[in-house]
Amino acid sequence: SQQGEEDPQALSIQEGENATMNCSYKTSINNLQWYRQNSGRGLVHLILIRSNEREKHSGRLRVTLDTSKKSSSLLITASRAADTASYFCATASGAGSYQLTFGKGTKLSVIP
Amino acid sequence: DVKVTQSSRYLVKRTGEKVFLECVQDMDHENMFWYRQDPGLGLRLIYFSYDVKMKEKGDIPEGYSVSREKKERFSLILESASTNQTSMYLCASSPPLSGGGLGGYTFGSGTRLTVV
Numbered sequence: 490s491q492q493g494e495e496d497p498q499a500l501s502i503q504e505g506e507n508a509t510m511n512c513s514y515k516t517s518i519n520n521l522q523w524y525r526q527n528s529g530r531g532l533v534h535l536i537l538i539r540s541n542e543r544e545k546h547s548g549r550l551r552v553t554l555d556t557s558k559k560s561s562s563l564l565i566t567a568s569r570a571a572d573t574a575s576y577f578c579a580t581a582s583g584a585g586s587y588q589l590t591f592g593k594g595t596k597l598s599v600i601p
Numbered sequence: 602d603v604k605v606t607q608s609s610r611y612l613v614k615r616t617g618e619k620v621f622l623e624c625v626q627d628m629d630h631e632n633m634f635w636y637r638q639d640p641g642l643g644l645r646l647i648y649f650s651y652d653v654k655m656k657e658k659g660d661i662p663e664g665y666s667v668s669r670e671k672k673e674r675f676s677l678i679l680e681s682a683s684t685n686q687t688s689m690y691l692c693a694s695s696p697p698l699s700g701g702g703l704g705g706y707t708f709g710s711g712t713r714l715t716v717v
Contacts, residue, residue: 522705524706531691531711534705537704589706591636593641593642
């Protein structure tokens, strides 16, 4: 079952611009995570934000979480061509939850 | 560098064959997962395991089984391969987070399986 839904489905920007991707989910969560997938490869974990956190930074990445709206956003600042990839949000729900539920992803293209 | 290794990058099998997809992790992680990824459908969980010899069904377990005899190895088995099982298969592992919820997953590079 799909919990997170990313928006937009696809995004095309110029190198140097900022990219913002959004994720909405339906049920309460323990944490929310963002992943990147380069074409035809496995996913790479980018950042995790717990349900009691509102914002987190990692390098050029900034993630926000609004549990009242059940939404999160991923901001990539000063984008590079190498950021071209699909980005997925994933939610961990329930006490002692063992699994993540992934959205369908946002396909980001950064044009040099 | 920590790793999740999937035994094959590309695989072509015939309808009706029994197919084994192997996944090995070197991080001593308790949790391991098998997903399939299809265009327009995203990642869908097939099976997961939170301990040796333990397994739990995910969202789409039909036509699949799993084996976890050792902590580092989690195998996905297609009992009788069918063309609708043509897909990208992704294995992942994770440590548990204290205080509820999972840590980040580490994924393998994926196996692109084609059933003809």
